[in-house]
Amino acid sequence: MRCLVQRVSSASVSINGHVESQIGEGLLVLVCAMQGDTQKDAEWLARKAANLRIFRDEAQRMNRSLLDVGGAALVVSQFTLAAETKGNRPGFSSASAPEEGRALYEHFSREMASLxxxxxxxxxGADMQVSLVNDGPVTIWLDTGLR
Incomplete structure (x- = not known):
């Protein structure tokens, strides 16, 4: 599984001009399930994101996790993180099938909540408009294939 984690002051998802969900301080987590991923991958990735020490401590150093600061997470599915870009038109054949992707996305979300x-x-699967105020900016790529 892959995710792109962004430290945010705020973030929201809108569909057809209606705000579907939003958070204040925390993480925007864009998540993609890849072929061959398992629930164990989703669990590892959720723990990694929740414990990633990218929030400032008293000395203004990135030394605190989302759990430490009591921030929220906005979790958004994004199959385009599976893009293969050899040519000019991206391919997405390494992304998991939609049903499997949904199940792993939901498992990832449940794991984050359980923490x-x-x-x-x-x-x-919706056509969403994602708005965010990236704090820092801090953007970090996580991939279970790289652990």
Missing amino acids: GVPLANGVF
């Missing part, structure tokens, strides 16, 4: 993270979600 005590206040959670908001996008809508799987």
Whole structure:
């Protein structure tokens, strides 16, 4: 599984001009299930994101996790993280099938929530508009294939 984690002051997901979900301080987590991923991958990735020490401590150093600061997570499915870009038109054949992707996305979200993270979600498979204020900016790529 892959995810792109962004430290945010705020983030929201809108569909057709209606705000579907939003958070204040925390993480925007864009998640993609890849072929061959398992629930164990989703669990590892959720723990990694929740415990990633990218929030400032008293000395203004990135030394605190989402759990430490009590921030929320907005979790959004994004199959385009599976893009293969050899040519000019991206391919997405390494992404999991939609049913499997949905199940792993939902498992990832449940795992984040079980860790005590206040959670908001996008809508799987929907055409969403994602707004965010990236704090820092801090953007980090996580991939279970790289652990």
